[in-house]
Amino acid sequence: xxxxxxxxxxxxxxxxxxxxxxxxxxxxxxxxxxxxxxxxxxxxxxxxxxxxxxxxxxxxxxxxxxxxxxxxxxxxxxxxxxxxxxxxxxxxxxxxxxxxxxxxxxx
Amino acid sequence: xxxxxxxxxxxxxxxxxxxxxxxxxxxxxxxxxxxxxxxxxxxxxxxxxxxxxxxxxxxxxxxxxxxxxxxxxxxxxxxxxxxxxxxxxxxxxxxxxxxxxxxxxxxxxxxxxxxxxx
Numbered sequence: 001x002x003x004x005x006x007x008x009x010x011x012x013x014x015x016x017x018x019x020x021x022x023x024x025x026x027x028x029x030x031x032x033x034x035x036x037x038x039x040x041x042x043x044x045x046x047x048x049x050x051x052x053x054x055x056x057x058x059x060x061x062x063x064x065x066x067x068x069x070x071x072x073x074x075x076x077x078x079x080x081x082x083x084x085x086x087x088x089x090x091x092x093x094x095x096x097x098x099x100x101x102x103x104x105x106x107x
Numbered sequence: 108x109x110x111x112x113x114x115x116x117x118x119x120x121x122x123x124x125x126x127x128x129x130x131x132x133x134x135x136x137x138x139x140x141x142x143x144x145x146x147x148x149x150x151x152x153x154x155x156x157x158x159x160x161x162x163x164x165x166x167x168x169x170x171x172x173x174x175x176x177x178x179x180x181x182x183x184x185x186x187x188x189x190x191x192x193x194x195x196x197x198x199x200x201x202x203x204x205x206x207x208x209x210x211x212x213x214x215x216x217x218x219x220x221x222x223x224x225x
Contacts, residue, residue, distance in 0.1 A: 001169075034211045036152075043202055043218050044144075044152065049211035087152055091210050095168045096142070098152040 002026050002090050006099035012107040017078045021102045023071045023088035032092040035064055035073045038101075039084045047086075048073065080106070109133040111203050111216035118222045123193050129186040129203030129216055137161070137181040140206040143188050145199035146218075153199070156188060157206070171197075190221070198223040 003026035013019050023033065031051040036044040046055040048064040051071060061076045075082055083106050088099040115127040129141070143155040156177040157166040165177050176189040186203050200218040207213035 032210070036212075038152075043215040045215070046211070046213050049207065049213070050209060055213060089152075089154075089212070091212075094157065094166045095154045096157070096212075097154060098144075101151045 001095055002029060002093060002097050004088055004090055004097050004099040006086075006088055006102050008102060009100065010103045010105065012105050013078055014107045015078055015080060018074065018076045019078065019104065021073045021075075021086055021088075021104075023066075023073070023099050025069045025071075025090055025092075028068045029090045029092035031067055032090055033064070033066065033071045034089045034091060035062075036087045036089065037084045038087065044087065075104075078104075109205065109214045111205065111214060113201065113203055113216045113219035116201065116219035116221045118224065119193055120225050121194060121223055123223075124189070124191045125193065125221060127188040127190065127201055127203075127219060127221070129188075131184045131186065131205070134205070136179075136184040140210075141177075141179060141186045142204045142206060142212060143177060143186075144202045144204055144212075144215075145197075146202070147196070147199040150199075155201070158186070193221075193223045195223050197221065 005024045007022045033051045035048040038044040052064045063074045085101045085103045110132045112130045142157045158177045174192045178187045202218045203216045204212045205214040
């Protein structure tokens, strides 16, 4: 199985900040990388697919980059509604493994 | 509007069985592959199973292989997860999810809780 490792596991930031979350795959996954946002008690929400393509309706403050094994999610101009847990997922091969999550908290 | 609504969860004893359903609407169900993903209390997301659009191909992660079976009824726009020999570590919120055109997950259900306890 492909292991997905996110860093950091948690992150404190202030409203208006820009943050970056990293996701590393244990082997190359081309650009088959997605990002999800999850708020407490809610289902995950799809943000980004194919490393850098925004899901319909997702604001452009979210951006993704990378290829091969190293990927990033950047969120600019943080707003209160952005504080949540973020997960990466590879869909290059089964099982479509997730990173362990990054909890973004308000400083 | 794409909607995925899970049902069938609840309390089950260790060793017991349960069948989850996911009712799909707002899209042509038979055109899309589907997935189950679970989340144990306080934990991250864990990939469970997948099924192709026509049901001809399935995948189950190792920890559930031989115990869980994913299936679908395209005439009823419904996805299923038959779970057997349930263990404490199967206790989780189970989400059904749609696979978009490029193989990524694009929509999620609201989730259904499965509790395994005596």
